[in-house]
Amino acid sequence: MKCSFCNIEIEKGTGKxxxxxxxxxxxxxxxxxxxxxxxxxxxxxxxKWIVKKK
Ligand SMILES: [Zn+2]
Known part of the structure; x- marks a missing residue:
């Protein structure tokens, strides 16, 4: 799954x-x-601190 805000991939068991x-x-x-x-x-x-990954 990806962070709804910065779009970074979130590892299982982490994040919210x-x-x-x-x-x-x-x-x-x-x-x-x-x-x-x-x-x-x-x-x-x-x-600005968001780095978008493609
Ligand atoms: Zn994020």
Missing amino acids: MYIKNDAKVLYFCSKRCEKNLMKLKRDPARV
Whole structure:
């Protein structure tokens, strides 16, 4: 699975899963990603520390 925010591949057993009220499932590789998406509602495309992997 991939982090819903930074799109990094998350290893099994790590990261965090979050189920929203609308039943969408989000995965986070770190607290930082969780905080950015949930609290700050940042757009990943605008966050500089994210390195997109293809
Ligand atoms: Zn992440």
